[in-house]
Amino acid sequence: MNKRLYIASPFGFSEAGRDYLYGTVIPVITRLGYQILDPWKLTSDELIREVNALPYGPEKRDRWREINLVIGANNAQAIRESDGVFAILDGVDVDSGTASEIGFAAALGKPVVGYRGDFRLSADNEGGKVNIQVQYFIEMHGGKLVEELSNVPKALQAVFG
Template sequence: MSAAAGRPRTYVASPLGFTEAGRAYYTATLLPALARVVEVVDPWSLTTADEVTEHQSAGRHEDLNALIGARNAEAIRGCERLVAVLDGQEPDAGTCAEIGYAAALGLRIDAVRTDWRQAGEIGATVNLQVQHFVEASGGRIVGSLAELVELLGGS
């Protein structure tokens, strides 16, 4: 538990930083709502735009990928829980990988899926393995940001 805030350090796994619309929702809506109940660890802030530009301009894509992956893994290890955004016709592969890593570390995982499209096997909210990792961790998949904030604030 974060001593300063009295709230659990929580890694926010999502693909929302890849698009302009996603970044707008992520920074203006999602992060502020979560910050009311948890200490947010934002993986999108772990690598600067200058670092990305520098690596890409030099053609060092593999180095950039390794850098981002290592920083995100370290951030997850430094947390007590993980929150995942599972929207999209198929949930983002990177987000699903972060869920698996957090599950292997024994972190509690909660997730939100506001997308009404079918994304997993019949009877599952998303891919059955992703749903298993969330539920086996003691967490839940909820259908709205308001439900997620309520869940995190009560646990």
């Protein structure tokens, strides 16, 4: 198959999120033959650890500013190189970085499959499942929004073949 999916998700920020992402979600996708473009692995862990080890202050802030540009550029390039995006939409509201990645992919004409397994209400009104614009950008190029992990394979097949 060799379709390349960029994974947009806030789950890399926490230990529990990483455990679910790498232990549950990504295996569902890779078993289907998709190649993962993982933003949490595009920038060197060593580089991030070095900056995190600095004491609080201007040097650490300035180094983070530099690294933030690297991270953003790496992620944007991976989205450009992908066939589309798989976005995790859990949380009280969709993560702002994930929403940005969805919008960027949509602007490039790339389809998005969104997964929201979180049962909390997150839409602007009864007509949606998440923020109006997020849902619009997911669906504008034939993407789908699913609410159960068991439905992800069917949605990926429908959208990416």
